[in-house]
Amino acid sequence: MDIVHKPVMVEEVVDYLKPEPNADSLLVDCTLGEGGHSERFLSDFPQLRVIGIDRDPDIQQKARIRLASFEDRMQYFLGWYDEYFNLNPMGERPDRILFDLGISVFHYAQSGRGFSFSSDEPLDMRLDNTEGESAGDVVNRRSEGEIADIFFRYGEERYSRRIAARIVAERKNSPFLTAKQLADAIWHAVPNQYRHGRIHPATRCFQALRIMVNHELDRVERAVQASFRVLKPGGRLGVISFHSLEDRIVKKAFREYSRNCSCPPEQPICNCGGRALGSILTKKPLVATELECRNNPPSRSAKFRVIQKLRDTRMDQ
Incomplete structure (x- = not known):
């Protein structure tokens, strides 16, 4: 029996990352998984296009089947999310970027790679x-x-x-x-x-x-930096993390982007431009509601942070 992964904090994600009204927007779903978040965005916003990234060909195929009715607005990239933003193969700057750093229920229940400690599966755990x-x-x-x-x-x-x-x-x-x-x-x-x-x-x-x-922490750090660089000014980047190590990386990066000055503290005169690159929209991370935690237990440890990009460089107006 196929087990369907329930995406976490869908309402909060849509609320913060919804495109501007009547805009031809692009969302990059960096952790497509089975396509739950992307399906909701494509259903709610008929003009939105989505690029979905996943390293696992098995789970990407599940997403392709789920999102088949949106084929004209959906593109896929098979690879790691940090690689995507460094390569930027589509050559586009997105308005919205989403990372959902959790592991899919599919990996625990059906991947055959030993993610679940109750299984007799081979001890692998690699997404690739x-x-x-x-x-x-x-x-x-x-x-x-x-x-x-x-x-x-x-x-x-x-x-x-x-x-x-x-x-x-x-x-x-x-x-x-x-x-x-x-x-x-x-x-x-x-x-x-x-x-x-x-x-x-x-x-x-x-x-x-x-x-x-899977080198997850290194990838998260590289990907947050690279994705923020590619994001359009005015665009939004949202990250759902599931443990303190990931959340720490995201929090640190967002804090750096929201600072007015990036010069070393010992430098007497600012020469970086003195303008923040982004504005944090979630002063504290959002967490799942009690109802969602009951209905979707993996959401209990989820934290959602969002930043809006203001400019490409600190010199820009």
Whole structure:
């Protein structure tokens, strides 16, 4: 049975990123997934065009089927979102840009790549499984110290060293081949009281491996900068993040764009132009309503930030 991913905070996203009335606008959906956000925009705004980006060919195909009735207003790019803005293959400057940095339910339930710790799927976790290390490569080949650092840095896992030690001890007998194998090892590595908390004890480690093998944080940082550069003055950039590491990157970038001066503090005279590049529209990140959190549990950790671009350079009026 196909499981359909519910996009998060759709009403808030549409409210902040809706195009100007009667305008021929372009939205770049940087994390197209199954096309939920794009479908709503295309349905509500008949003049809007959308470019949808996704690295995973399987999930992009699902989006193509879902959005088939909008074929004349839809373009697709198969690749990473940071690559898209550096290449700018369509040669256009969008009015609206959306990042939804969460992982699709499809990846957890049906991708066959070990995103879910309850599955016997191969331990992969790459969105593009043709390049780079898999999660299995990391836990089977990296040193104990490296594994602990990955869990702590990307998962903020407090028991990272205990877990890494358990992994290295167990792999001497047999390599980790499935997600469930790894989840069981993590469960046995942590203290008893940690096993029965609000989230599964493997949650943070699985997050860390997924972030690491897909280079997610580096990509987010590059993509936010590159997308803001390409965005038209007057346009809006919105980012939905799902954990503090992503949100920190977005918050820092938006704060920098909204500063009137980018000169070093020790420099006595401003020569950058002294004008902010953008205006933050969400002083605090928006979060999902209680009703949405009940109906769509992944939305509980979502944070939505939006910035409006004012000018291309600080010298511009």
